[in-house]
Amino acid sequence: MLQNYLFIGLFVAVAVLFPFLAVGVAWLLRPKKPTPMKQSTYECGLETVGETWVRYKVQFYIYALVFVLFDIETVFLFPWAVAYHQLPLFALVEMFLFIGILLAGLAYAWRKGALRWF
Amino acid sequence: MGILETLDQLLNILGNALARWLATFLPAWAVTAIMDFLVIVLVVAVALVIVLFLIWMERKAVARFQDRLGPNRAGPYGILQSIADAVKMLTKEDVIPAKADKGAFNWAPAIMVAPALLVYAVIPFGRGMVPQDLNIAILYVLAMASMTTIAVLTAGWSSNNKYALLGGLRIGAQLLAYEIPMALSMLAVVLLAGSMSTVRIVEAQARLPFILMLPGVFLVHFICAAAESNRGPFDLPEAESELVAGFFTEYSGMKFGLFFVAEYINLFAISAIITTLWLGGWQGPLLPSWFWFFAKSFAVIFVFMWVRFTLPRFRIDHLLSFAWKFLLPLALTNLFVVGLVVKLGLGFWPQAAALLVTNVAVTVGALYLGGWALRRAQQRAVEERMAQWRAWQQSR
Amino acid sequence: MFPIVPIVFAVLSVIVLGAAVMVVTNRNLFHSALYLILTFLGMAGLYVLLEAEFLAGVQVLIYVGAIAVLILFAIMLSGRYLQDPGRQLNQQWPLAAIFAVLFFGVLAFVLLQVRWATVQAEVPGNYLTRLGQDLMGPYVLPFEVASVLLLVAMVGAILIARER
Numbered sequence: 178m179l180q181n182y183l184f185i186g187l188f189v190a191v192a193v194l195f196p197f198l199a200v201g202v203a204w205l206l207r208p209k210k211p212t213p214m215k216q217s218t219y220e221c222g223l224e225t226v227g228e229t230w231v232r233y234k235v236q237f238y239i240y241a242l243v244f245v246l247f248d249i250e251t252v253f254l255f256p257w258a259v260a261y262h263q264l265p266l267f268a269l270v271e272m273f274l275f276i277g278i279l280l281a282g283l284a285y286a287w288r289k290g291a292l293r294w295f
Numbered sequence: 296m297g298i299l300e301t302l303d304q305l306l307n308i309l310g311n312a313l314a315r316w317l318a319t320f321l322p323a324w325a326v327t328a329i330m331d332f333l334v335i336v337l338v339v340a341v342a343l344v345i346v347l348f349l350i351w352m353e354r355k356a357v358a359r360f361q362d363r364l365g366p367n368r369a370g371p372y373g374i375l376q377s378i379a380d381a382v383k384m385l386t387k388e389d390v391i392p393a394k395a396d397k398g399a400f401n402w403a404p405a406i407m408v409a410p411a412l413l414v415y416a417v418i419p420f421g422r423g424m425v426p427q428d429l430n431i432a433i434l435y436v437l438a439m440a441s442m443t444t445i446a447v448l449t450a451g452w453s454s455n456n457k458y459a460l461l462g463g464l465r466i467g468a469q470l471l472a473y474e475i476p477m478a479l480s481m482l483a484v485v486l487l488a489g490s491m492s493t494v495r496i497v498e499a500q501a502r503l504p505f506i507l508m509l510p511g512v513f514l515v516h517f518i519c520a521a522a523e524s525n526r527g528p529f530d531l532p533e534a535e536s537e538l539v540a541g542f543f544t545e546y547s548g549m550k551f552g553l554f555f556v557a558e559y560i561n562l563f564a565i566s567a568i569i570t571t572l573w574l575g576g577w578q579g580p581l582l583p584s585w586f587w588f589f590a591k592s593f594a595v596i597f598v599f600m601w602v603r604f605t606l607p608r609f610r611i612d613h614l615l616s617f618a619w620k621f622l623l624p625l626a627l628t629n630l631f632v633v634g635l636v637v638k639l640g641l642g643f644w645p646q647a648a649a650l651l652v653t654n655v656a657v658t659v660g661a662l663y664l665g666g667w668a669l670r671r672a673q674q675r676a677v678e679e680r681m682a683q684w685r686a687w688q689q690s691r
Numbered sequence: 692m693f694p695i696v697p698i699v700f701a702v703l704s705v706i707v708l709g710a711a712v713m714v715v716t717n718r719n720l721f722h723s724a725l726y727l728i729l730t731f732l733g734m735a736g737l738y739v740l741l742e743a744e745f746l747a748g749v750q751v752l753i754y755v756g757a758i759a760v761l762i763l764f765a766i767m768l769s770g771r772y773l774q775d776p777g778r779q780l781n782q783q784w785p786l787a788a789i790f791a792v793l794f795f796g797v798l799a800f801v802l803l804q805v806r807w808a809t810v811q812a813e814v815p816g817n818y819l820t821r822l823g824q825d826l827m828g829p830y831v832l833p834f835e836v837a838s839v840l841l842l843v844a845m846v847g848a849i850l851i852a853r854e855r
Binding site for chain 3: 243278
């Protein structure tokens, strides 16, 4: 098993190196003439107005929160799915309970308008 | 060995011969290291060649769909167009905005490309031709897909540009929304196959590909895969009319090229995964296994492109509510119904038929339910508007 | 055989510890978050060394793919207010350093002196199936309680975070 991951580790090294290699090749080939005009922020040809931050939109954060919780739920489902053929029927009921509790949470989020975008 | 079998296992035969030759004068660990390195280089090379081909294919296909010719200047039928694009990107100046966060700015393309490439390590390109047979292959694929979110957010933030930041946040929200239904639909396949290993999933489809057992779940997976790679009708966050170019507005030259390439690497990767999970992988009569694999993968890619050129873009709030309020409950219901049918303990063919029937029933039912709910919500919105207007009229 | 496991362990440890130090000392909040991601990835590597590949996959999927994203969203939405938090050290740092060294000494002593109950066991080939069976069998109560915990977290977060 560890042999497999040695391969993956090597692959990670190569895969991370490759973009830098590509950019390195480009660095050798391309012109380098930075001017203040070129380096200014792009705003459809206009001057930038105000600080660069987005008005606080809590919706993004709520989506990420709900995502974390459902991601954890999905992780619990993985061993269940793999072992499913060897599990008794009761495992289905147990999983139904698990998913049901979390669906109740989703329904709560839905009703409270946490899933609305605006 | 028959000639077809030799052709099928050509890569394996060559690889084994090379390993044997190396083993005559190198210790075992060096042989493994060199063979691993060669496989990695081969996979990356194959990925890049496929990407070059895909760039051309997309432009030709979109042109034909729109009743025009497409690239036909660079080489016969324009097949050297991709190389021309690559040369262009290599030689453009790399403009970094003045107040950009240089470290994060430079790392974002790497964080985007590396996970997309890493998925290729578990794709079964043919019979016995998977670079590594991981026990947790599907989990690995999902983990790599989740790293894209980090790359996008980093790129958006480090550009010091309002549009890039907003684009990055929006794509992040979209990626998060569609990851769960995708994981759940993959889980349905894992449940049927009893393993997360891609090799075993392909083997489990020896009698019938899973798409014929669970077409509804396949559909959910397909939609989520399109959303995960910002393709097709889900490319609002990078739509030019909306946010310039979204999170990679400030990227130029090769760094932009890397984002571009990463998208196509990802496209082939998800098509390969769909082929593996739903279409039976490399299985097929007569012809070599790798031929079938690539044929099926490119067919899936063509469908992705077809969908992209045909459907109009979704609005961001439609996109997100579709994922959270429709696909997520649907995927959970599908998983549950599949579990129920499997526990009935029927024989192979009755179970396949039962799965097909129940899956279609659940999907159609969900569509009806969704349509009814949508209509009701629209009616309510209209009534609310009318009430508002009447109230305003009376107050005048 | 080439002693590869200790070398990989050393490299991963350096990555994890180095990135952790960078998280705490870096002045740029976004960079701290990125170093945190590096720490998580290093931890995933350590899990792989322990032959717990499922845990490693889950670590990347959840910690990097969900929790780090949550942290990044929070940073990005807080605007530039949290850019430069000021000086990293205040006037009491010598005292803090002494206590940190003492604490480290105590921890090292405990780690080296206690006879930890380790088990020499092979990871079974079908450990995923066994994990599923255990989760649905002897450990089903913690499993269900986990879902209740997640529900509580969701309700609490939505209650706190929604617009009034």
